[in-house]
Amino acid sequence: MFTNEEIASFNELETSLYNFITQNIEKVVYMRIRELADETHVSTATILRFCRKVNCSGFSEFKVRLKLQLENEKSTVIKSGQHSITEFFERTLTGNIEEKIKKAAKVVTDAETVIFIGIGSSGILAEYGARYFSSLGTFSMYIKDPHFPIHPHILNDSVTIALSVSGESNYTVRHINQLKQEGSKIVSITNSKHSTVAKISDVNIPYYVTNEWYENSNITTQVPVMYILETMAREIYKINENKNRD
Incomplete structure (x- = not known):
């Protein structure tokens, strides 16, 4: 979901947000933006900026993409x-x-x-x-x-x-x-x-x-x-x- 270029563009706060999200995807897809902000100790503005950096118009679209990723992972295909x-x-x-x-x-x-x-x-x-x-x-x-x-x-x-x-x-x-x-x-x-x-x-x-x-x-x-x-x-x-x- 995250490209190398997107990851490289993250600042320190966005990197910590990225680390939390990738380790808690199943939890994040059901969170509100304020809940995620409280959990990660960042502002909602930081979260919205993070979403825009990964080409999402807002937090709602970002969660939709996370849910799609989860669905894809459930049907695991082991790469050659x-x-x-x-x-x-x-x-x-x-x-x-x-x-x-x-x-x-x-x-x-x-x-x-x-x-x-x-x-x-x-x-x-x-x-x-x-x-x-x-x-x-x-x-x-x-x-x-x-x-x-x-x-x-x-x-x-x-x-x-x-x-x-x-x-x-x-x-x-x-x-x-x-x-x-x-x-x-x-x-x-x-x-x-x-x-x-x-x-x-x-x-x-x-x-x-x-x-x-x-x-x-x-x-x-x-x-x-x-x-x-x-x-x-x-x-x-x-x-x-x-x-x-x-």
């Missing part, structure tokens, strides 16, 4: 793997993702310690990322426990690579805040640059594919994350090889 890959290549690889990967790789090569974090399927890929990086000569660790003891002097010269599809996981946000406060630089890989995780990161690499859910499970493709992790690891390897030759 080819569709997901094509979408990633068309939306992301035509942008500046390679530049962002190189920037992230530079941050990693400047650090002494590399930490991967994530939860759920992102946690599985974080563990894979730590192994893949280590295989190419950049020793990395995957930490799933936010209370895992790490000496402060290690975190002062570290980089944390955080994986999150939504970028709104409370667990991941809290974990990032803890590591950031101890001095770790944050590189995040998320599905949108407007998420909380993306905004509190030093470097964010967004990949923009359609979120997919089946019942209560997020089945959004993780192929873009694999691509980004492996490309970043190879870029880090090249940088280190050039340093060694010099």
Whole structure:
């Protein structure tokens, strides 16, 4: 329902409104504009401006579009793997993702310690990322426990690579805040640059594919994350090889 261009145009208040709506669609379609304003702590004028930005004449039309989206989601059609890959290549690889990967790789090569974090399927890929990086000569660790003891002097010269599809996981946000406060630089890989995780990161690499859910499970493709992790690891390897030759 929301295009990349529309999301990019949101200011801070509109972004928080967007996050609430996307996470509470079934509730929002039955709310009055004043109820939504009270729930999200924004003015009705902000909500109307938000509606106009997504090409709706007002809140009533916006709710109609939300209801149509809900009806479409109830008749879930699982997209083919080819569709997901094509979408990633068309939306992301035509942008500046390679530049962002190189920037992230530079941050990693400047650090002494590399930490991967994530939860759920992102946690599985974080563990894979730590192994893949280590295989190419950049020793990395995957930490799933936010209370895992790490000496402060290690975190002062570290980089944390955080994986999150939504970028709104409370667990991941809290974990990032803890590591950031101890001095770790944050590189995040998320599905949108407007998420909380993306905004509190030093470097964010967004990949923009359609979120997919089946019942209560997020089945959004993780192929873009694999691509980004492996490309970043190879870029880090090249940088280190050039340093060694010099």
